[in-house]
Amino acid sequence: MDSAVTREILKKVRQVELRTRRLVTDALAGEYHSVFKGRGMDFDEVREYTPGDEVRLIDWNVTARTGVPFIKKLREERELTILLAVDVSASGKFGSQTQSKQELAAEVASVLAFSAIRNRDKVGLLLFTDEVEQYIPPTKGRSHVLRVIREILFHTPQRRGTDVAAALNLVNDVQRRRAVVFVLSDFIESPEAFERLRHQLRITHNRHDLVLLHLRDRHEEELPALGLLTLEDPETGEVMEIDTDSKRVRDTFTTLAKERMDTFRRAARQAGVDTLELRTGEPYSQALYSFFQNRASRRL
Secondary structure: OOOOHHHHHHHHHHHHHHHHHHHOHHHHHHHHHHHHHOOEEEEEEEEEEEOOHHHHEOHHHHHHHHHEEEEEEEEEEEOOOOEOOOOOOOHHHHHOOOOOOOHHHHHHHHHHHHHHHHHOEEEEEEOOOOOEEEEEEEEEOOOOOOOOHHHHHHOOOOOOOHHHHHHHHHHHHHHOOOOOOEEEEEEOOHHHHHHHHHHHHHHHHHHHHEEEEEOOOOOHOOOOOOOOEEEEEEOOEEEEEEEOOOOOOOHHHHHHHHHHHHHHHHHHHHHHHHHEEEOOOOHHHHHHHHHHHHHHHHHH
């Protein structure tokens, strides 16, 4: 790789690190800890059953071997695994404000990753389009997080489409132990892929703590009146010319976008999965903080 290109990549990664590490304040990191720490339990040891112990904790293998009832003692997990599943399909390049959805994904992923390593958790990365393109196993440390940021920003996708279900399916294959899985995507995919997503959301939610971060741009939901525009679907390559001065055209565009949004929200709600909507060009730190607070309050 050209040295000038390498310097530019390192500069961009460093800029993201500086911006996002300032956001990982004691308050935000504390909210992260209260929400996700201790979400699972580790096996500690076995001891003899005493009256009042929960029957569901009986270790039937040890009980059968000894002829005396034993129960499993559990302890709160001291270390979590955070897995960031990031959509790098062609639609992520779009951004009508000062940043693209892909740049927003890199920043939010950076905040989550630095919050995780501050709590001594592991962080992994999965990049996907309509197939999984890269998987980096979870580990710890600042240098690892910087690699995660670099891959999100500068990965060259091999394909254009989106299939979130395919990504979640791989998550379930490679991550056997319960993890916190953040999916960062605009969730713009074909109807066939979306039907698979409905099913996969339930499966992954039952195995992991699944959170969907919905990345949006306002000009994908409403059109400005700019006369004749030629629009290209970045994922299919389909090109069409529309008259944005027509109120009927703008209203139809908005209606279709709203229907797509409502379908996504309904699928997530039916699967019992938490979602957080974030927009390009808008501050996201308060939205993350409020999201963590709301989740924490539900655990009380």
